[in-house]
Amino acid sequence: METGTTPWSTGLFDCAEDHGVCLLGWCCPCIVVGRVAEILDKGATSSGSAACLYVVIGVLTAWECQWIYSCVNRTKMRAQYGLQENPCPDCCVHFWLESCAICQEYRELRNRGFVMDIGWEANLELQKQQGRVEGSTVPPAMQHMI
Structure with a gap:
């Protein structure tokens, strides 16, 4: 798979900034x-x-292979948003740093404007109310953090 050019909005180890998600x-x-x-x-x-x-x-699988499922999500996310495959291939990130990887993915979607605990449909409705969405497949715009 071709590597994207967009950097992640947070680093793999940025849990210190968001204890709730990391916990x-x-x-x-x-x-x-x-x-x-x-x-x-x-x-x-x-x-x-x-x-x-x-x-x-x-x-x-005695908790040895669940990372494969979450790795598929990371690969899908990178394709949807053109994100870089770093610091190493998706499978390695999830195999060695599963908790860090899933938290980074959660933060990425949240930083792109999704309210993570209300689901897809409620996010669409929220975006429509805010005038940010024309169709049901448009992701929210990236919110830049200062």
């Missing part, structure tokens, strides 16, 4: 993975079903 990603990664999956799939996958799939894969 959620460490203690209950299925919620973070589920929310990211719902936004990336534009509502085709619910956060609950994605979270359950992550847990089922983890349980069936």
Whole structure:
């Protein structure tokens, strides 16, 4: 897959700036993975079903292969937003630094204007109310952090 040119809005290890997301990603990664999956799939996958799939894969593989599912989300996210594949390939980031990777993905979508805990449909409605969306597949504009 071709590497994007857009840098991530936060670094892989930027949990010090957002303790809530990092605590959620460490203690209950299925919620973070589920929310990211719902936004990336534009509502085709619910956060609950994605979270359950992550847990089922983890349980069936003794928590050795659940990272493969979340890695697919990272690859999808990079393709959708043209993000760089760094600091190493997606599979390596998720294999070695699963919690850091899913938290970075969560922050990226949040920084792009998504309210992560309300789901895809509510985000679309919110964007329509704010006049930021014409169709149901337009992602919100990137909000630059100072």
